[in-house]
Amino acid sequence: MRAVVYTSSGPSAVLSLVEREPATPGPGQVGVRIAVSGVNPTDWKARNGSTRRGDFTEVVPNQDGAGIIDAIGEGVAGLAVGDRVWLYLAQHEQAGGTAQEYVILPAARAVRLPEGIDFAVGASLGVPAITAHRALTVHEHGPARLSPGSLAGRVVLVAGGAGAVGHAAIQLARWAGATVIATVSSGTKATLARAAGAHHVFDYTRGDLAEKVNEVAPGGVDQFVEVSIAANADVNAALAANHAVIAFYADNGGDTFTAAVRPGFAKNLRFQGLLLYTVGADALAAAAEDISAALADDALPVGEDAGLPLTWYSLEDTAAAHDAVQSGVVGKVLIRVADL
Incomplete structure (x- = not known):
């Protein structure tokens, strides 16, 4: 699979596109095929060292995204292979974010997308x-x-x-x-x-x-x-x-x-x-549940007509996507990872 990684802090030039073998989800984890990765200010700040990124030798950036569950680890309930999901804090406490074709993350960080809600909406949620x-x-x-x-x-x-x-x-x-x-x-x-x-x-x-x-x-x-x-x-x-x-x-x-x-x-x-x-698991879970309810009511649309212009990049251009967010581009920056 393709993944964007960095091994040292610095400007967007530290990002590189590499090939990696997909991992297998462990207990309490899910594996997700990423369709869209969302970029937030926290992502470039973590990359350039403004905020702590953890003690990892290699990091895949980006906290938010959306895709399809491909594998389920032991003990996971309420999610199934084939579920369309939005992801949040994918890189928190681990090295693998959503700027890759396949991510392993705790099942709690994957939330079902209601019927009719596309991946662009899902990848625009998360941190914001x-x-x-x-x-x-x-x-x-x-x-x-x-x-x-x-x-x-x-x-x-x-x-x-x-x-x-x-x-x-x-x-x-x-x-x-x-x-x-x-x-x-x-x-x-x-x-x-x-x-x-x-x-x-x-x-x-x-x-x-x-x-x-x-x-x-x-x-x-x-x-x-x-x-x-x-x-x-x-x-x-x-x-x-x-x-x-x-x-x-x-x-x-x-x-x-x-x-x-x-x-x-x-x-x-x-x-x-x-x-x-640092807000705690209960607050995150409550937010994810309420946001999903708002999604089901079609209350969180994106795009310029809904007040949030979308700027798209390819996975190969993740560095440019980070630079766009850092420069203060208005709206949401998204990375099209795969057509799912």
């Missing part, structure tokens, strides 16, 4: 969708699970509404019944956030963002999905409703943040960090 789910389920007085109506009456603000996490957060919050506000940095991105389903979209580079948000949410924002806490902590605190939670998942814009003290305690605010690699 689970991150969005977690951000929407950490409110002290909010739901721990998402379903239609579970966020009814709540106002959710999604920062970076044209990004992959922002896109998933808009879709999941809308599916769950929230009023969704998205912030973006351009008119093009505003169009994408509206296509994803945001009720209100504001360009934070133009005019007074707080004034605009207050006009549509005079009672304050209940939940924030925040990509740049260093830049937005103070404005979030000013816009927050009592007991609001500001869930942040990235360090875009700075390594540290400060926030005004008085709004923080006066509004009983909570700043909630989240990282999928």
